[in-house]
Amino acid sequence: MMDTDELIKSLAADTGRPVAPLSSVWWLAAAASVAVAAAVFAVALGPRPDIAAAIETPRFLFKFVVTVALALSAFGAACALSRPGENWRAVMPYLAAAPVLIIVAVIAELIALPPDTWSAKLIGDNSLVCLTSIPLVGIGPLAIFLLVMRHGAPTRPALAGAVAGLLAGGIAATFYAAKCTDDSPLFVATWYSIAIIGLAVLGAIFSNRFARW
């Protein structure tokens, strides 16, 4: 029968091999996932043809404000959730930044536009492209982040996976926003959200099986 002292001896004998600190693994993963997303975007999507003109318009630019806010806040939360004993609850409120931004933009849009144009703006031209492109660009980053979660030690594996999905979705949406010609906040709030939440659900399901330790 193995007693605890003997176990301790064997664990101590197994020290000595260097372990990469988790924070550097996270930064590496972030860089790798942006590279993967950029590659998939370049090959499969590419920017919209009128991007030079679009950059002049606030609605187009605002899409990036929202998606980058989501990616940054989710990165902080994902890092915290990957470590035992970390106060992840303290960083969760930042995740509200992107939803709050888009809700404010939706309200502004509803005020700015006459009601008879609302449904056309919401439905847009590319909802199916949006629903497929964001998961397509985001699936690689999600896989990378789930590997980091597995390497880490999330005490809430499902929640950690969901946040990893939001992070992957934020990165994917940032790239896809450059391709997408629907710039109305009504469209973004609807279709981007569905695609990103899809990645979050996927992340939660896989993480719950795959990132247990």
Next chain:
Amino acid sequence: MSGGEETELAGLLRAAIAGDEGAYTEFLRQAACLVRGFTRTRIVRGGIDPEDIVQETLLAIHMKRHTWRDDGPVLPWLYAIARYKLVDAFRRRGRRVEIEIDEIADTLAAPEAESVSDREVHRALASLAPGQRSVVAAITVDGRSIGETAQDLGMSETAVRVALHRGLTAIARKFGRQ
């Protein structure tokens, strides 16, 4: 949680991660005592041997020591691992654990697996591949050093270290991934 204990443990763990075996042994001994106290007060119903939780927590600490921020506190990290392992042990045995429901909601959602019984680390040892088992057993059960084990088994020290590491990793996985 005294500040002195925290500082001492942080110093030991920092030295351990840098490769100091003696500091690591001392750290794990103190950690075992803390976790033992933690689990004994929380296991109110029978069916789980607190020492199993202590051992599973020590293994998890070892496998996940890179998740400690070396400028952060040790005790919250250590107790979070112990709590996770305790909840996980109850989950695997298909029982409810009598600690804050808030802490366990996420973990309980997982699919359950077959139940496992007494002195789990020892049982897991028996299920290792023969090569790994002889190395892990020599070091843990017979108390051999890496060097002695290498001589006895006619292996290089590096090979012994690799086999030990893989064996311990396999044991740790048995607990987490079921």
